[in-house]
Amino acid sequence: MSAGTPAPASRxxxxxxDGVKGLTAVVGFLVCVEFASGILQxxxxxIFSDIAGHLSIADAxxxxxxxxxxxxxxxxxxPLARLADLLGHKKVxxxxxxxxxxxxxxxxxxxxxxxxxxxxxxxxxxxxxxxxEVAIIYRRTAGSRQQHALTRRAAxxxxxxxxxxxxxxxxxxxxxVTRTSMxxxxxxxxxxxxxxLVLIWFGIENVPGTQExxxxxxxxxxxxxxxxxxxIGLVMTGLITIRLEGPGSVLAWGFIVAGIGVLAxxxxxxxxxxxxxxxxxxxxxxxxxxxxxxxxxxxxSVLGAQIPLxxxxxxxxxxxxxxxxxxxxxxxxLVGVYVIFMAVGAFTLPLTARLLGDRRALVGSALLVAVGxxxxxxxxGSTLQALVNMAVIGVGSxxxxxxxxxxxxxxxxxxxxxxxxxxxxxxxxxxGAIASAVFAIALSATGSLDTDQGHAPLSGYLTVxxxxxxxxxxxxxxxxxxxxxxxxSLTPPRA
Numbered sequence: 001m002s003a004g005t006p007a008p009a010s011r012x013x014x015x016x017x018d019g020v021k022g023l024t025a026v027v028g029f030l031v032c033v034e035f036a037s038g039i040l041q042x043x044x045x046x047i048f049s050d051i052a053g054h055l056s057i058a059d060a061x062x063x064x065x066x067x068x069x070x071x072x073x074x075x076x077x078x079p080l081a082r083l084a085d086l087l088g089h090k091k092v093x094x095x096x097x098x099x100x101x102x103x104x105x106x107x108x109x110x111x112x113x114x115x116x117x118x119x120x121x122x123x124x125x126x127x128x129x130x131x132x133e134v135a136i137i138y139r140r141t142a143g144s145r146q147q148h149a150l151t152r153r154a155a156x157x158x159x160x161x162x163x164x165x166x167x168x169x170x171x172x173x174x175x176x177v178t179r180t181s182m183x184x185x186x187x188x189x190x191x192x193x194x195x196x197l198v199l200i201w202f203g204i205e206n207v208p209g210t211q212e213x214x215x216x217x218x219x220x221x222x223x224x225x226x227x228x229x230x231x232i233g234l235v236m237t238g239l240i241t242i243r244l245e246g247p248g249s250v251l252a253w254g255f256i257v258a259g260i261g262v263l264a265x266x267x268x269x270x271x272x273x274x275x276x277x278x279x280x281x282x283x284x285x286x287x288x289x290x291x292x293x294x295x296x297x298x299x300x301s302v303l304g305a306q307i308p309l310x311x312x313x314x315x316x317x318x319x320x321x322x323x324x325x326x327x328x329x330x331x332x333x334l335v336g337v338y339v340i341f342m343a344v345g346a347f348t349l350p351l352t353a354r355l356l357g358d359r360r361a362l363v364g365s366a367l368l369v370a371v372g373x374x375x376x377x378x379x380x381g382s383t384l385q386a387l388v389n390m391a392v393i394g395v396g397s398x399x400x401x402x403x404x405x406x407x408x409x410x411x412x413x414x415x416x417x418x419x420x421x422x423x424x425x426x427x428x429x430x431x432g433a434i435a436s437a438v439f440a441i442a443l444s445a446t447g448s449l450d451t452d453q454g455h456a457p458l459s460g461y462l463t464v465x466x467x468x469x470x471x472x473x474x475x476x477x478x479x480x481x482x483x484x485x486x487x488x489s490l491t492p493p494r495a
């Protein structure tokens with residue numbers, strides 16, 4: 001069907017007149033989905049030690065759950081984002097939610113470490129939810145003069161709901177862990193995700209993708225998918241091996257070099273494809289590469305630093321001379337402060353954009369993240385200092401989480417919005433996965449966080465915070481290269 005041929009009435013894409021009018025209801029349903037996402041992201045953190053006891057494993061083995069989920073998240077986003085553009089965003093959102101629900105139920109009923117690991121890996125499919133939701137909103141408002149502003153507003157609402165539900169999840173699991181069985185406790189997030197299936201099915205209309213009828217495999221880049229999977233799989237295998245055996249492992253570096261070689265071949269294959277899985281040319285445009293590079297660098301701190309911050313807070317200063325000696329309840333409070341200020345950053349982004357300009361507001365947000373982690377270097381001796389540091393980091397992080405998918409969508413063709421918004425999460429996840437391995441190496445000579453082998457040195461934590469600050473500074477530099485015009489508007493339209 002050509003671009004100028006009207007779509008049949010039964011497959012008509014919503015127009016401005018009906019799409020914008022019903023946008024509030026759609027955003028309301030998507031808020032429920034992000035509520036479930038926040039539950040998943042906040043629920044397990046306070047009870048990981050209890051999960052370890054339930055599965056009869058060491059606390060250090062919990063890191064495998066994080067690694068498995070990051071690997072799956074990095075692998076699934078590009079193909080799911082491409083399928084969303086071909087088949088429709090609702091269909092892929094529904095499918096990814098079903099996989100996430102399955103993984104959550106496996107975790108709830110898991111009798112062993114291996115089973116729980118499989119469930120945790122499957123649960124990683126939720127990472128594509130927010131990019132798909134932004135793409136749904138962006139396509140629904142197509143043709144409106146307020147499209148960018150409406151997308152930005154909706155993204156801020158979704159991120160705000162996400163961050164607030166992280167607090168709800170953390171507080172809920174912490175309050176119930178001693179009052180019910182572990183099976184019942186782990187079943188609650190599975191129930192929430194399952195309910196999302198019903199909400200998506202009935203609450204979101206199906207906007208067709210670019211592929212009419214059944215999917216033609218010739219329209220889907222299977223060779224690219226295979227190379228991408230192999231390349232990321234080899235790199236991640238190498239990083240996990242470094243995490244276990246240390247940076248001197250020849251096998252680990254062999255995996256990484258092989259993975260980089262496969263990814264280089266993947267780029268060459270994609271450049272020759274008429275319908276690539278990853279549109280390399282689009283990713284290299286001036287409107288995309290600063291956003292995607294920022295997402296990668298931002299992922300290093302927002303995903304990679306979670307465990308080091310938690311272990312530092314729980315370290316007893318009377319034993320090793322540093323740490324906060326905090327209880328699990330204070331760690332929940334620290335998480336709560338962080339996500340509250342993330343919500344503040346997301347909701348106040350339009351105001352700061354109006355005062356400073358769009359690009360300066362985003363660069364300033366990245367600089368806030370750098371300042372926050374920089375503050376950890378001299379100020380890490382009290383709980384008050386920790387709370388202030390995380391508040392500063394949270395404001396900058398919240399603005400970036402809200403803005404990156406919308407920025408990517410605004411600089412892409414309509415048929416590629418699902419792809420570019422999904423890639424912001426894929427690159428962010430890859431940044432977090434790489435940082436996770438690097439930080440683990442910094443904290444222990446073997447790359448392990450196993451506390452049975454002793455506490456990590458303070459220099460390791462200083463290295464983590466320093467790398468997070470540097471990555472945020474580089475993200476600010478990347479954002480400064482965005483085009484002055486043509487990007488998403490972060491300010492509300494004037495009357």
